[in-house]
Amino acid sequence: MADAAPIQQARRYPPPGVGESFWPAQATVAATIAVQLGLPQRLTVGPRLLIPAIETALLVGLSVITPRKLVKEHMVRRRIALMMTALVSTANVLSLVELTHFLLHHNVSNGRELIGSGVLIWLTNFLIFALWYWELDRGGPGVRAAGHDGQPDFLFPQMSDDRIEPLDWRPRFVDYLYVSLTNATAFSPTDTMPLTPMAKGVMGVQSVVSLVTVGLIVSRAVNIL
Secondary structure, three states, X not given: OOOOOOOOOOOOXXXXXXXXXXXXXXXXXXXXXXXXXXXXXXXXXXXXXXHHHHHHHHHXXXXXXXXXXXXXXXXXXXHHHHHHHHHHHHHHHHHHHHHHHHHHXXXXXXXHHHHXXXXXXXXXXXXXXXXXXXXXXXXXXXXXXXXXXXXXXEEXXXXXXXXXXXXXOOOOHHHHHHHHHHHHHHOOOXXXXXXXXXXXHHHHHHHHHXXXXXXXXXXXXXXXX
16 A cells, blocks of 8 residues: 655744844944944034934944843834834935935036945945834734734745745844845845835835935946046
């Protein structure tokens, strides 16, 4: 008698909760602050050190109130994190507006400085939207760590194919960092699709900022060189 065919286990949602280290997000915020410090004074919002100082204070506060490993939702932490992410995003968009205005209304001769400023704005865009995706998907990292995931905001390849192991896979910070990188370089989703209006809106904003930075600023700066 032939052996019965093995029963294939199906992928379920949500997968079991797993604690997630907070240090990758902290390192990303620290890198974002370092990048912003490289922007010229005329492209910063207010005094040059104001926004980085506020971000540093918020980062220190998050480090104090957040455990090394997230295992449940911390509402205060999430509110501060979202506030800081919104602050950095707004400051970066305003820097891009200032750079675009300067490029269109002044006789620019220093193409190297323009390229450098465009690269810094692009890097900030890439880093800060990784935090947006990490904080927004399924209700946030604390909810995901507890296994109480809400509706998925992103469809990762691992979620749609039961042949991909492990079957209890769940996204980590590096996955959202990669989504941000591909969206900032391709100006559109690649292998991970946005599912909710919130996810589509956030990805759309990042694509526009990246497209303007690369298409308008850098291309014009290359012509000046």
